[in-house]
Amino acid sequence: MSTPTQPALGHHVQVSGAVKRYGDCAALDGVDFEVEPGQFLVLLGPSGSGKSTLVRSLAGIERLDEGQVRLSGQLASAGSRHLPPERRNLAMVFQDYALWPHLTVLGNVGYALRRRRLDKSSARERVHAALERVGLGRHAERYPHELSGGEQQRVALARAVVAQPQLLLFDEPLSNLDADLRERLRVEIATLTRESAATAVYITHDQSEAFALADTIGVLDKGKLIQLAGPEEVYRRPATPFVARFTGVAGELSGRVVHPGPEHTHIRVGDLVLRARSIGPVRAGDAVRLIIRPAATRITADPHGSEQPTNVLHGNVIDVAYRGRGYDHVIAAGPHLISAVHDAQAHPRGERVTVQLDPEQCLAYTTDAPKEPGSGSHPSNLTTVSMNPVAPLDAGAASEPARSTS
Numbered sequence: 001m002s003t004p005t006q007p008a009l010g011h012h013v014q015v016s017g018a019v020k021r022y023g024d025c026a027a028l029d030g031v032d033f034e035v036e037p038g039q040f041l042v043l044l045g046p047s048g049s050g051k052s053t054l055v056r057s058l059a060g061i062e063r064l065d066e067g068q069v070r071l072s073g074q075l076a077s078a079g080s081r082h083l084p085p086e087r088r089n090l091a092m093v094f095q096d097y098a099l100w101p102h103l104t105v106l107g108n109v110g111y112a113l114r115r116r117r118l119d120k121s122s123a124r125e126r127v128h129a130a131l132e133r134v135g136l137g138r139h140a141e142r143y144p145h146e147l148s149g150g151e152q153q154r155v156a157l158a159r160a161v162v163a164q165p166q167l168l169l170f171d172e173p174l175s176n177l178d179a180d181l182r183e184r185l186r187v188e189i190a191t192l193t194r195e196s197a198a199t200a201v202y203i204t205h206d207q208s209e210a211f212a213l214a215d216t217i218g219v220l221d222k223g224k225l226i227q228l229a230g231p232e233e234v235y236r237r238p239a240t241p242f243v244a245r246f247t248g249v250a251g252e253l254s255g256r257v258v259h260p261g262p263e264h265t266h267i268r269v270g271d272l273v274l275r276a277r278s279i280g281p282v283r284a285g286d287a288v289r290l291i292i293r294p295a296a297t298r299i300t301a302d303p304h305g306s307e308q309p310t311n312v313l314h315g316n317v318i319d320v321a322y323r324g325r326g327y328d329h330v331i332a333a334g335p336h337l338i339s340a341v342h343d344a345q346a347h348p349r350g351e352r353v354t355v356q357l358d359p360e361q362c363l364a365y366t367t368d369a370p371k372e373p374g375s376g377s378h379p380s381n382l383t384t385v386s387m388n389p390v391a392p393l394d395a396g397a398a399s400e401p402a403r404s405t406s
């Protein structure tokens, strides 16, 4: 048994076959995953992918239509069985803080202890300790409307941890805050959560937040869990183009496999042959989508020497944006647009540059496009490109020399 000052071990969370429908819409469409006690899971996905529905189902605010939720082995949701939120030993932090407007900071945080059988002085001690921990000791007597957004979210954080729940649920807690505050509060969430023994499930549509916080990332799309893996694995081997796009892309090219290799695959894109890492098996002639990570790109001097460089695109700078640690460029290379091409120095609009591509960071996925007859040795005409303006995970990380591509 845990004592009031010693947090209980975090919940072991098990979700199997979770389905939730709203009319014709399957907000959750057969979701399975587990989170080990004390682990930090981030559910990442675009708007409408089912993140809130999933976290609300864990909380017991929503009832599943099918499937089960177990918390530390106990059946919390299954069929007609539904453990109410207050019996799940969890706390939730919401995007809009959800503080009681008529209670002071002290009252709001203390409210979370109302179900604990603590004497007044121990409860008070705990509340003050939690407020000190989030840097709000001086504001205990204020009301929520007398606090900034960041301070209100700190109160919500203190309220969530003060009762030492076994599960902490976060529903986009940083989305209403400005960038600088978001980063500081993210660090506080990471440290506070890990100091407590609680298991955490955190939802966001922000990939940089997900990578910074997670032990494990689950990527959701249209109510399905597409990939569940550590951040490094999700970044290095995104299971699908959707996951790759959602976790940082500088540009996309379409082409055809010329020569599959154990390490790198040669892909013809228009009149270029580029090397890339294939995700999943590919055969000569396969149509592929080539996704270029921002870290793949590096501007090199435009070559006029005798040596013909490989794995490069030549193009003109069409946009340059100052990013503090350097500059991100958008480059038009023939019909291709490559964004987030980082360099320590600015290249003015119109300058002709050469972009070196690191094959390790160029990911090739087979597509369903029909093969051309005799493909494998003929150039493909597929050169469609999309530009994705998503702030890349690794903007600024392109300073490592690209590998030799010969």
Ligand SMILES: Nc1ncnc2c1ncn2[C@@H]1O[C@H](COP(=O)(O)OP(=O)(O)OP(=O)(O)O)[C@@H](O)[C@H]1O
Pocket: 022, 025, 026, 027, 045, 046, 047, 048, 049, 050, 051, 052, 053, 054, 205
């Ligand atoms: N109460 C509801 N009634 C009808 N449809 C709903 C309801 N709640 C959610 N949905 C639908 O279920 C799907 C998943 O919604 P959900 O809010 O879980 O997604 P989300 O990934 O959290 O999105 P966001 O990031 O925009 O909050 C969406 O298509 C949404 O329109």
